[in-house]
Amino acid sequence: MATTLAPVLTAHWDADRSWTLETYEAGGGYRGLRRALNMQAPDVVTMVKDSGLRGRGGAGFPTGMKWGFLPAPDGGPRYLVVNADESEPGTCKDIPLMMASPQHLIEGVIITSYAIGCHHAFIYVRGEVLHVYRRLLRAVEEARAAGYVGSDILGSGYDLEITVHAGAGAYICGEETALLDSLEGLRGQPRLKPPFPAVAGLYARPTVVNNVESIASVPGIVVGGADWFKQMGTERSTGHGLFSLSGHVTNPGQYEAPLGITLRELLEMAGGMRGGRALKFWTPGGSSTPIFTAEHLDVPLDYESVGAAGSMLGTRALQIFDETTSVVRAVTRWTEFYKHESCGKCTPCREGTFWLAQVLQRIERGQGTSADIDLLLDLCDNILGRAFCALGDGATSPITSAVQYFREEFEAGCHTPADVLFPPERSALFDYRPRSGAQLAGAH
Amino acid sequence: MSVEAGRTPGQTHRTAYDEQTHARLAADAAQIIARYPQERSALLPMLHLVQSEDGYVSPRGIAFCAATLGISTAEVSAVATFYTQYKRHPNGEYTVGVCTNTLCAIMGGDAIWEHLSDELGIGHDETTDDGAITLERIECNAACDYAPVVMVNWEFFDNQTPESADELVGKLRAGEPVAPTRGADSVCSFKQMSRVLAGFPDGRADEGVGAGGPTVRGTVLARENGWEAPAFPGDEPAEEPVETKTASSSAAASGATATPKAGDEQSSAERPAATAADSSAAQQENKQASDEAKES
Numbered sequence: 251m252a253t254t255l256a257p258v259l260t261a262h263w264d265a266d267r268s269w270t271l272e273t274y275e276a277g278g279g280y281r282g283l284r285r286a287l288n289m290q291a292p293d294v295v296t297m298v299k300d301s302g303l304r305g306r307g308g309a310g311f312p313t314g315m316k317w318g319f320l321p322a323p324d325g326g327p328r329y330l331v332v333n334a335d336e337s338e339p340g341t342c343k344d345i346p347l348m349m350a351s352p353q354h355l356i357e358g359v360i361i362t363s364y365a366i367g368c369h370h371a372f373i374y375v376r377g378e379v380l381h382v383y384r385r386l387l388r389a390v391e392e393a394r395a396a397g398y399v400g401s402d403i404l405g406s407g408y409d410l411e412i413t414v415h416a417g418a419g420a421y422i423c424g425e426e427t428a429l430l431d432s433l434e435g436l437r438g439q440p441r442l443k444p445p446f447p448a449v450a451g452l453y454a455r456p457t458v459v460n461n462v463e464s465i466a467s468v469p470g471i472v473v474g475g476a477d478w479f480k481q482m483g484t485e486r487s488t489g490h491g492l493f494s495l496s497g498h499v500t501n502p503g504q505y506e507a508p509l510g511i512t513l514r515e516l517l518e519m520a521g522g523m524r525g526g527r528a529l530k531f532w533t534p535g536g537s538s539t540p541i542f543t544a545e546h547l548d549v550p551l552d553y554e555s556v557g558a559a560g561s562m563l564g565t566r567a568l569q570i571f572d573e574t575t576s577v578v579r580a581v582t583r584w585t586e587f588y589k590h591e592s593c594g595k596c597t598p599c600r601e602g603t604f605w606l607a608q609v610l611q612r613i614e615r616g617q618g619t620s621a622d623i624d625l626l627l628d629l630c631d632n633i634l635g636r637a638f639c640a641l642g643d644g645a646t647s648p649i650t651s652a653v654q655y656f657r658e659e660f661e662a663g664c665h666t667p668a669d670v671l672f673p674p675e676r677s678a679l680f681d682y683r684p685r686s687g688a689q690l691a692g693a694h
Numbered sequence: 695m696s697v698e699a700g701r702t703p704g705q706t707h708r709t710a711y712d713e714q715t716h717a718r719l720a721a722d723a724a725q726i727i728a729r730y731p732q733e734r735s736a737l738l739p740m741l742h743l744v745q746s747e748d749g750y751v752s753p754r755g756i757a758f759c760a761a762t763l764g765i766s767t768a769e770v771s772a773v774a775t776f777y778t779q780y781k782r783h784p785n786g787e788y789t790v791g792v793c794t795n796t797l798c799a800i801m802g803g804d805a806i807w808e809h810l811s812d813e814l815g816i817g818h819d820e821t822t823d824d825g826a827i828t829l830e831r832i833e834c835n836a837a838c839d840y841a842p843v844v845m846v847n848w849e850f851f852d853n854q855t856p857e858s859a860d861e862l863v864g865k866l867r868a869g870e871p872v873a874p875t876r877g878a879d880s881v882c883s884f885k886q887m888s889r890v891l892a893g894f895p896d897g898r899a900d901e902g903v904g905a906g907g908p909t910v911r912g913t914v915l916a917r918e919n920g921w922e923a924p925a926f927p928g929d930e931p932a933e934e935p936v937e938t939k940t941a942s943s944s945a946a947a948s949g950a951t952a953t954p955k956a957g958d959e960q961s962s963a964e965r966p967a968a969t970a971a972d973s974s975a976a977q978q979e980n981k982q983a984s985d986e987a988k989e990s
Contacts, residue, residue: 255916256923263913268904327731336836339795345836349876350905370731377742377779377891378791378835380848381877381902384890388899413729416891418738418777421833435737435763437776453732474926481924490923493912496838497797503839503911519915537796569797569838583796587833593776678802679842680855685808 282469300476302488307461340567352389358465487552535564538644540651576672588645599642613663746888791832849877
């Protein structure tokens, strides 16, 4: 096997009471902070820039460069806001990270805040993960008691407060400017850019918004150095990343590997496909990234290679579906998700996602018309690039890619319900008799 | 009022808190507000606080938030109606959420939903007559490696089946404690949960496991195979005194050539509106095409 796993963030997740400060420090935790406080802040920024770390929240923007966009200090506050609103369908890396090892994130927050000159950082965690919120609150308490948070941290003269803020259920708040509005106590709707958060973010002050995994990767970079980080991954997609395998694989779970590993390699580690069935389609980085098929098993999972193959690395949320799965059913359900989560601010997304869902629902029922596929593609064309934020774009990705690879299944939706073509009980992990199947089979 | 039309028939709302309750909530709200540089940021946690008192975002709770933050009740309602965790009518003791987003649905979530909905005789966002359970179809809750997933008061119940979910709701209705797969030792009530979400710890963070099997699958596999990330160079404890703030040797050692000030890469306001960080390549092309169309 060419590539093996590279546990950095995950190295101690199975330790006893892994979430405590004691366990984290026993595993080498908070060395990065001590080293960072001995460095000039701009040197920390440079080090992260040199490491090539790119945003782990999906977009892949270079993290250090994002920090560098902050204007020169003007004496007023500047903020770090951690995007812990992990909600992209299929994505399940940050939540287990914060459950198992919240101190990894807290140390990253302190180092990053120091690097960018921030004295009040925020962690915006989705409200639907109660125990993760408990663990984060406790982690900040423990860090404060140890002198890592508060005033004059480790005698350095540097002060930092951390507020852990619970959201209240809205996928759109994962969009960084919607998150900022939400954190300001408003409806979570995206802002017009520019100005970008680096210039006018939280409370219209210079703000860095970073994903949990990005920030949690910072302590390791500070301890190991940029070159250590670059030993992993590819030239332009450096370092380690969490690959989350879910769906019809034998052993779903979190696999931390250098960027550039392939699904074929990961599948082998995960015990292959469930029951030896054939792989049908998969998402490389969540539902907003165009789907891949078995022909993409050897695409290196780095930003460039996945992009060149027609998708996006996204959040490395590898949702894997076998031959029993109806792609029409899968795509319809994702579309219903985007419809539900569209914030309503812009017309293409608000109206378009409702329209898409209606068309897909009739195709799923086997009641589509011959014009429906073109209608779907036309709708997607009118949303992609015309929506206010990436949610609208994301809504079109599964549809256009699924039609590209499985057009005949959508055509079959003109006469046969999806659950007749692909009985849902064959896809489930247990035996059951579906209610809707019996009702729909003769509906046409 | 026309807004009553969609509400539960016969439902009444209390118009204000008694003096003692108001004083208690005001003290809590003051603590919440103190966490933020600007008080409006306290609104989301305050709405969780209202739910911890009333079991939903009540009209009197909206009035309380508005009065406390100096904004209108319409502004508070605008926020409360945006987020799915804020309930507009009294919630059951337990929110039982079945993930029916694509992956969980296909792995069996749809079957669990159908079963629970039939057994309980209620649909989405409806509550059993005994007030025990509010059933919800929920979106992806970031536990796809444990599909199909059910959440009870936003604690994880992993790898569910119709039978296990049936047993779960049976216990909840019988008032028996239930323990999540990954979470506290037992599930707390909706109101207790809401108080934690308002930022008031309940002292239960150390309960439960750090991770489930799928979470540590890669960790364990790597150890079994002797796979490790590269070792840190010159791995030694960093015990240097932090008082000496000289220009960093670590950065130099790591190959840093310049030490630009944080502000050197000037303003992102000068960046084009769509960058790789903000949009896909396809979007940018589309954007450009659309901009050109507007100009022509």
